[in-house]
Amino acid sequence: MHVFLETDRLTLRAFTNADAGHVRGVVDDCEVMRYINGGRPSSDGEVEGEIMPRFLHGYPCLGRPGFWAAEDRGSGAFLGWFVFRPEADDSCREIELGYRLGRAAWGRGLATEGSRALIDKGFSELGVERVTANTMTVNTRSRRVMEKSGLSFVRTFFEEWPDVIEGSELGDVEYALTRADWERRTSRS
Template structure:
């Protein structure tokens, strides 16, 4: 979670809240050969036909194609099964690996958003 929590562990109560809110639209990913947890992928329900795709991978799983495979699969589900009009994702400007995943999956850059955070992590100033 290098670009989300600055490498700090997330408190248990926050994790439990995320799990509860994620039921039904977040999937756990495991590497088949060793049945090892890779991370999770999400596609929250949308009333307006626009979906945000997201994911978090364990550091040990970076650079192995899991993100591209998972995001690609969710894009297929969104457009063929859920009738999505649009699917979007967001990442920090400095997270070039996630930007490449989005591009490989056919997504395109639209804009940079600058948000204010009380405790910003390095790179936040770039959007």
């Protein structure tokens, strides 16, 4: 098992094909998927045919995948995952941050804890210059995680998505944090 990083309460490790059942448990929860696809459960073969190959894909500039299985550090229970992947395969200068945790992990600050640790690792060890994150405008919980993780609102934007979701007419938001802003923040701590 390749451990990417650990926090006080989380272990983030590389995915394996054996994680497909855990992933299905998360993506089949309508509340978890509410702001992703309107709460629709995954279709037959979607986890094995689309999601897992994306989770296992290695990024040349990272030398590793950009999706990390999140486990409870104490019990080893699967909680969901974090995304920390380059916007382009050949450059780690700009990284997308994301998270999807099962409901059992909600309300405990785990998304913020994992996001902060990834951001710190990206800027201190991986040569990242900018971290971005996106969500629906109406997804206030995810926006709060972004803010608590140090990212700032950049813009609201509108794109065509395959699923029409309640609130999508209000668009999506982008948040970001630059290396310079991160360095200022960490020097004050």
